[in-house]
Amino acid sequence: MWVHPMPDPVALSIGPLHIRWYGLMYLAAFVQFVALARMRIRQPHIARAGWVREDIDDMLFYGVLGVVIGGRLGEVLFYHPAFYFANPLEIFKVWNGGMSFHGGFLGVLLAMSVWAHRQKRNAWDVLDFIAPMVPLGYAFGRIGNFINAELPGRIADATLPWAMIWPNVDNLPRHPSPLYQALEGVIEFVLLWMFSRREVPRMAVGGMFCLLSGLGRFITEYFRVPDYDVHLANITISAGQMLSLPLIALGIVMLIFAYRKPVFPPDRAPAVNATASKVK
Template sequence: MLISQGFVKFHNIDPVLFSIGPVSIRWYGLMYLIGFIFAIQFANYRARRSDNDWTRNEVSDLLFPCFFGGVFGGRIGYVLFYNFDLFWKDPLHLFKVWMGGMSFHGGLVGVISVIFWYAKKNERSFFDVADFIAPLVPFGLGAGRIGNFINGELWGRVTHVPWAVIFPNAGPFFRHPSQLYEFVLEGIVLFLVLHYFVKKLPPPGLISGLFLAGYGILRFFVEYFREPDSHLGLLGGFISMGQVLSLPMVVSGVLVILCSYRFQRQ
């Protein structure tokens, strides 16, 4: 629960949902499970629509490799992007998953790699597969951000806004609940935007481009409220690693959108 004192709220949520003997079920893991279940159900719903040529078997054959590609890519990306010094000194740090650490941008590379593999294997175009996957992602992202908030991690920068939160591991400072900002923007807003355009029967590549550009812009914006990683700080004194990694997404997404509309007119 959140204990309120005046306008400031103290984060006091137990990250463990319940325990059975030595086994603990954590909210964070549950959030990702919910996100994955939603992706399966939503993908099957889209596959049943008459304007889609996907079957339930194809959905399961695609989603499970994408899930593992996202997990492995997320771990590799986190180590290389945010803890390369540790990896350089100890390459086995890559496998110390119990120490935590996942990167969305690394997970994205992992999923894109799976999409390339799947498209080639099943003789589909890359954007046919990518456009089908993209609308499934925001809900999982939003669920993950709720998990971050419950864990009291990836907190925001110091502030005095009325909804500020004091996180137990972030010192006695009032901070933005940036995890909830990301939940709203990356989870809800991005999902609604993509779903709106999906219903318009867009040209190939448009949904993928919107996802890349949309997430990149929203993440770049939220980073102004999110505390930079302590060991990295602001690169050059003004930009975070999350923003650096989001810029290529914005550029790539815009280019894909422009190409999508250009090919549609031809």
């Protein structure tokens, strides 16, 4: 039986300064965003849309604010409002963990909308551009949760080869749910990166991201101890699953709109359209 290693959440101490693994995982998420974005602007259809390296640096600042503020407020409002309202100073202790994916998603969406408005870009084009870089960042965040021994899994069959005891919870075998969700992020990244490498209509990449993220979170929630349950008619689902349903619906609607009347950003229409125009 595996036992959670319960590592020290502090990676490095320099005098009174403590650098935590959780913070380093977020730093890794932002670094991979920049690295992948620089690869993405070299893709022909992205380059034709006028994306440059300066855009990446500018968006990163807005994205960091969106992730941190939105993720923390989501944790406060969606999951533990009573605790945080009773202990308001705890809201600012982000180094202890506690970031909501759904809150972070809304925060980034708002931040990127503001950036798009300031840059006079279409907000859907911005979402399509950044979407492939997000899932790996999510995976790094879940690794941070695992190091912090957060989000324990549901009780598992003792014969499951990777069942794990979490000493900070009990001595029962459990699913290592943060690692499942980290793997979810890796799979979503591979699928979304492959999908976005070719020219697709506006909103298609963003819609696919919403659909994959919503479905992935809905499925992995079955292996994680829920923050609380939600009862819908005769069905009981977790809070995370409830918050994923609008994301799934949004992804489906976006994909329908994207392919019903395909619209391509300026200077990004597929080459076949240009050839057909010349033939006419």
